[in-house]
Amino acid sequence: MDEKEKNTGIKLEYEIIKDDFSRAGEASSNIKRVLRQLGIDSSVIRKTAIATYEAEINVVIHSEGGKMVVNIEPDKIEITAKDNGPGIKDIDQAMQKGFSTASQKVRELGFGAGMGLPNMKRSCDEFYIESEFGKGTTVKMIFKL
Amino acid sequence: MLIKDLRDKFGFKVLAGEDVLDREINGLYCCDLLSWVMSHAKDGDAWITVQTHMNIVAIASLLNLACVIVPESIDVDEDTIVKANEEEVPILSTDIDSFKIFTKFYEAGMR
Numbered sequence: 116m117d118e119k120e121k122n123t124g125i126k127l128e129y130e131i132i133k134d135d136f137s138r139a140g141e142a143s144s145n146i147k148r149v150l151r152q153l154g155i156d157s158s159v160i161r162k163t164a165i166a167t168y169e170a171e172i173n174v175v176i177h178s179e180g181g182k183m184v185v186n187i188e189p190d191k192i193e194i195t196a197k198d199n200g201p202g203i204k205d206i207d208q209a210m211q212k213g214f215s216t217a218s219q220k221v222r223e224l225g226f227g228a229g230m231g232l233p234n235m236k237r238s239c240d241e242f243y244i245e246s247e248f249g250k251g252t253t254v255k256m257i258f259k260l
Numbered sequence: 261m262l263i264k265d266l267r268d269k270f271g272f273k274v275l276a277g278e279d280v281l282d283r284e285i286n287g288l289y290c291c292d293l294l295s296w297v298m299s300h301a302k303d304g305d306a307w308i309t310v311q312t313h314m315n316i317v318a319i320a321s322l323l324n325l326a327c328v329i330v331p332e333s334i335d336v337d338e339d340t341i342v343k344a345n346e347e348e349v350p351i352l353s354t355d356i357d358s359f360k361i362f363t364k365f366y367e368a369g370m371r
């Protein structure tokens with residue numbers, strides 16, 4: 116990475132499609148690849164891998180679809196997952212370990228432990244979640260470098 | 261222990277990742293709840309799971325797991341095998357159950 120790139124930062128953007136299980140995880144895998152190429156510390160890569168995966172899967176399973184945006188700056192990585200609804204009714208409840216509204220079908224595939232949001236929060240340095248029921252959800256996570 | 265020991269010493273069948281079997285296995289982990297795996301599996305673990313859809317490849321790759329072990333000869337989706345070869349995630353299959361897999365690792369000296 117040359118000085119210019121360093122100063123302006125790098126932005127990655129991924130479309131995430133509803134119910135597309137076969138591609139779920141692809142955005143996260145791509146992000147990991149880029150971070151590795153940039154020589155980011157492996158413990159940070161691991162944390163971002165966990166967080167991006169959980170965010171991506173939630174958009175696939177629980178939402179109408181959305182996107183994930185990654186901003187890599189000299190001192191931090193900022194990851195935002197934003198979807199087009201339906202939003203979360205009770206965020207405090209959704210954040211509890213073990214709470215899940217996943218369908219039986221999805222649970223049979225191993226999703227729905229109710230650990231995704233807690234995993235995201237635990238993995239990053241700053242965690243923000245905003246949701247408007249009927250509209251959509253935005254999760255923002257910051258990882259310090 | 262190396263991944264290829266699972267084939268050579270335990271007789272497990274290699275379904276994917278033939279070219280990367282020289283990697284080291286550091287531990288053994290068993291769980292089918294994916295986000296639980298996401299927060300508890302460690303770098304270099306061999307992961308036993310009955311889940312066989314494509315997502316297990318993404319998880320194994322994101323967490324740098326050594327390999328996936330499918331117990332009790334459960335069928336693995338062809339898509340999963342293709343993806344695993346692409347991502348260089350070894351998948352091995354055996355007819356024995358998770359308990360017996362753990363026993364084999366223990367007997368082979370893994371603690």
Ligand SMILES: Nc1ncnc2c1ncn2[C@@H]1O[C@H](COP(=O)(O)OP(=O)(O)OP(=O)(O)O)[C@@H](O)[C@H]1O
Pocket residue numbers: 169173174176177178198200201202203209210214215216217225226227228229230231232233252294295296
């Ligand atoms: N993007 C989203 N849109 C709508 N609802 C969401 C979204 N993300 C999470 N939720 C709600 O919050 C709950 C908890 O999410 P969390 O990721 O912790 O668990 P889960 O996805 O149900 O299971 P797991 O992540 O363990 O596979 C979900 O079951 C769902 O009801």
Ligand SMILES: [Mg+2]
Pocket residue numbers: 169172173227230231232295
């Ligand atoms: Mg989730």
